[in-house]
Every structure is written in C-alpha cells, then in structure tokens.
Amino acid sequence: MQTWMRFMSGDGGIVFGRVEGAYLHEYESLAQPVPTGAVLSLRALTPLAPCAPGKIVALWNNYHALAAKLDKPVPTHPLFLMKPAASVIGAGEPIRRPRHYAGKIVYEGELGIVIGQRCRDLDVQQAEAAIFGYTLVNDVTAADLLNENPHFPQWCRAKSFDTFCCLGPAIVSGFDWRAARLLTTLDGVERQNYPLADMVFSPAEQVSLISQDLTLEPGDVIACGTSLGVGSIKDGATVSITIDGIGTLTNTLSAAPRDAPQRLGDTANVG
Amino acid sequence: MQTWMRFMSGDGGIVFGRVEGAYLHEYESLAQPVPTGAVLSLRALTPLAPCAPGKIVALWNNYHALAAKLDKPVPTHPLFLMKPAASVIGAGEPIRRPRHYAGKIVYEGELGIVIGQRCRDLDVQQAEAAIFGYTLVNDVTAADLLNENPHFPQWCRAKSFDTFCCLGPAIVSGFDWRAARLLTTLDGVERQNYPLADMVFSPAEQVSLISQDLTLEPGDVIACGTSLGVGSIKDGATVSITIDGIGTLTNTLSAAPRDAPQRLGDTANVG
Numbered sequence: 054m055q056t057w058m059r060f061m062s063g064d065g066g067i068v069f070g071r072v073e074g075a076y077l078h079e080y081e082s083l084a085q086p087v088p089t090g091a092v093l094s095l096r097a098l099t100p101l102a103p104c105a106p107g108k109i110v111a112l113w114n115n116y117h118a119l120a121a122k123l124d125k126p127v128p129t130h131p132l133f134l135m136k137p138a139a140s141v142i143g144a145g146e147p148i149r150r151p152r153h154y155a156g157k158i159v160y161e162g163e164l165g166i167v168i169g170q171r172c173r174d175l176d177v178q179q180a181e182a183a184i185f186g187y188t189l190v191n192d193v194t195a196a197d198l199l200n201e202n203p204h205f206p207q208w209c210r211a212k213s214f215d216t217f218c219c220l221g222p223a224i225v226s227g228f229d230w231r232a233a234r235l236l237t238t239l240d241g242v243e244r245q246n247y248p249l250a251d252m253v254f255s256p257a258e259q260v261s262l263i264s265q266d267l268t269l270e271p272g273d274v275i276a277c278g279t280s281l282g283v284g285s286i287k288d289g290a291t292v293s294i295t296i297d298g299i300g301t302l303t304n305t306l307s308a309a310p311r312d313a314p315q316r317l318g319d320t321a322n323v324g
Numbered sequence: 325m326q327t328w329m330r331f332m333s334g335d336g337g338i339v340f341g342r343v344e345g346a347y348l349h350e351y352e353s354l355a356q357p358v359p360t361g362a363v364l365s366l367r368a369l370t371p372l373a374p375c376a377p378g379k380i381v382a383l384w385n386n387y388h389a390l391a392a393k394l395d396k397p398v399p400t401h402p403l404f405l406m407k408p409a410a411s412v413i414g415a416g417e418p419i420r421r422p423r424h425y426a427g428k429i430v431y432e433g434e435l436g437i438v439i440g441q442r443c444r445d446l447d448v449q450q451a452e453a454a455i456f457g458y459t460l461v462n463d464v465t466a467a468d469l470l471n472e473n474p475h476f477p478q479w480c481r482a483k484s485f486d487t488f489c490c491l492g493p494a495i496v497s498g499f500d501w502r503a504a505r506l507l508t509t510l511d512g513v514e515r516q517n518y519p520l521a522d523m524v525f526s527p528a529e530q531v532s533l534i535s536q537d538l539t540l541e542p543g544d545v546i547a548c549g550t551s552l553g554v555g556s557i558k559d560g561a562t563v564s565i566t567i568d569g570i571g572t573l574t575n576t577l578s579a580a581p582r583d584a585p586q587r588l589g590d591t592a593n594v595g
Binding site: 107108113114125126128129130132133134135137138139140151152153173174202204205206207208209210213214215265266267268270 | 379406
C-alpha cells in the first residue's frame, strides 16, 4: 500500500506525490506517476483534496443493506448522477451551507475510487488495472431538494453545490477494500459502520460498466454509494469518515453567510 | 454580433478566435479574449466544438409550450442535470450509438449559453455580463434509459454518453435571442420550430440562479432546454439545428460497431 497526497506549496504551486513518514516524494502527476526526484518536508505544505477530478460519478443504491432498508431491488447497472469539479473540497475545509437553502443537509460516507488511466469500454480486468487507488468521500446532499419538484428528482442539484464533495485525506493504492469497513461519526458519535464487502457492484465492476457509458479520465472519482446510517448535519457539526488503511476525512458544516449577496468563496469581497 | 470558433491547426494545436470572412483572428482564449495578433486562413484549420466546457448544465422543462404539452407546471427554479466534458463533439462529428444500447436515441435542439467568466452567486445583471455568447446544442438522449429503473430516473446516464452533446458550429456574442427561433430538421424534414422567447427562465436568469447553486467556469455551457418536436434519430439519420444568426449544427448518428469489444473512439484498435 502506498499513500498519495496533494498539497499547496509555500509559493502557491501544487505538488502531488507519495507520502513516506514526514516527507513527500514528489511525482509528476497522478496521470503520470513518475518521480521528479524532489523530496519535500510535509511541514512546509498545505494539504488539498488528493486529486482534482474533472467529474465525480456518484452511485445511488449500491449496498445490499441499504437496498433492503429502502425496500428497493438492487440495480442491474450502476445508478448514478454527477457532481462537478467545483464541488470538491479537501479534508479540514468547511462545507458551506448554500446561501439560499435553509433545509436539511446530510452526510453520506463513501468509498471513493480514483481513476488512474483514461477508461473507455473496459472489461472488469482492465478496469481493475485502471484504478489508481482509493480515497474517502463525503457525498454531501441538500436532502430537501431531492423531491422538492414532484416532476423531476433533483439529484444533480442537491449534490452539486460548491463544497458538497469532501475528498481525502489521501489516496491509497494497493488497498484491499474487501476486508474494510467504513465508519462515520457526527460530532464524535458513530452513525455509520458498514462493511465495503456489502457493495452491489465492486469497484472494478463500477469502473467497467461506467466506462461503457462515458469516458473516465485520470483523477476522476467514482463515489461508490453509501449504506445505512445517513443523517442530518446541523450547522457547526463535524463529520468524520474513516476507513482503516486510508485515514479519516473530517469536515465541518459552516452556516450560510448572513450579509448582502456576495461571490461565494471570495471572502475578500464579503461586505 | 461577433462569431467565435475553435479549430485544430495543421500542427495539432488548438486555436480560438473571431471569424471574419475567410480568416480567423486568433485570441488568447475564451476566458482571456485578447487578440494574439495572428490572422489565420480558415482553409488550413479543422473546426472543433467552439468551446471545451468542463461541464454542461442541461435544463429540463424550460419552455411554456412544452410544459403545457407535458401537462406539468413550469418550474420555480431551473431543473437540471449535468453532461460531462467527454460528451462534447463539434459540428459534423458523428454521434455514436453506445455499444450496449439498442434503444431509442432522441435529438433535442437547444440554445446554448457559453459562460465567459467565473460565476458565483450572481444577480441577473451580473449574469447577463458573464455570458460570452450563444451556440447551438443537440442534447442527445438515450430515451429508453430515462425510466428504465423505476426507482431512479437516469437523467445523467441517458444524456452523458460520449458524443451525446453536439455543440457548435460557432459562438455568437452580442446575439439577441429574444427575436430568434430554433429549427431542427431530421434528414431534411422540419421537426422543431419554436421561438426562444417562450423560455421560462431567460439565459441571464438561468446563469444567475444556477450560479447560486454551483460555480460556473469560462467555457461551461448551459443547454437551455428544448421545446416541442423532440423525436427519435435512426442510425444513419442526420439532425440539423439552426438559429438564424448563429448558424447550423449538423450531426449524423452512426451505428454501434459490431465487432469485438474495443475502446470507443480509439479506432486504431478496432479489431
């Protein structure tokens, strides 16, 4: 197993590489995992989301236990929506409540597959080889929007707000997901604790089937869906998602700003 | 009005600029529309989709006439899904039937808004200023997938296959959409002919409201939704979408390859 992370360096540049002890062994990129020869002290670096996906393909109803609880049959093909690049934040960054949304926001702790090579129409064996590694995802959802309009379920909108895709803290390659469990805590209280082996479509099956629909690019992430224990995050609450061997992804929901309209994220412009 | 296009040059590079007569006046990029000083003959250039969106936000039910026909109320907020970057093709490129899908494929002729500046939480006036220009979209859809699973409408999947977002041929800035009509022909026979003024949310309203949900980046496209006359494309049929002042976007649906599994689009590997 190897642990890969992405950082901002002191001069504002972005570096990616393999973490060993207190050092980052820099690599060209996730798509070209060739060492540059540089070795950097982690103390001088600010962690970022471990990759910068062009898109996140997020599955619904991919665990037998959740399907049973929802009383739905397990799907015969991955059921998915997409979250955009701008929804991604890293470990420790705040989830921001959308300014015009006062409703329920929920966490969904998920295994994330990080794609290593361009994937088109791959079989399962090719798909396995195209997986760079695994990370953690909090697939944050504005739950009250999902069925706000009775004629059009708003899966994309409810899950695509800026900061609604927490990724990190690291990507672990060579990780055996079959024996692992995912734990989610809300303000320190355990809320999810499920075995990844309960997945309907395995990671390689997901990559293979989705690659027959659309091209996956290096750095793209598939969020494998969640299982039992999804729940509401109150403003100020902290969600931590852990898989032993990958790490812990922690993010706090911050309340919406109360001042005049602004450009979100552009804090220098706050009135 | 100015007409903007994107091309591949003889050396494989990508050039973007303003078209005047038989020449391209090259500009740095859509995000930085500053002339480079270069003037290129169009004869030496191969047209591409006029921009390379990171994402396409595609609206559903945004015309009063279609809402009335569907007997649905008009929405109070844009209802949308997302199509990924890899779904984009330009004018003249083939729409490819997915290898594992033998069902109905439909055209949807739409106005496309091309974003010129990063948009976050914009009001309508700011949104108007952030629109670079307008293009044409064929929002191709694998219609039989939409409701294939009764528990999860597959809007993203049905519209996200590679080649299912036809864009082009040009972006026209300073275009007045209010007086324009969109015409779609299938193998030369008129199928859609509707006024853009029938939109529920105007382009600036769409940009404003969507920017309150998620960040739009330069080059991103909003497909404004379609109106009456959507229909099926048989393999080998040609769809042309026209708005006077923007141009005509023509694409043909090619049948799925019949040989052994391959990597789609990688024709050098076809067995």
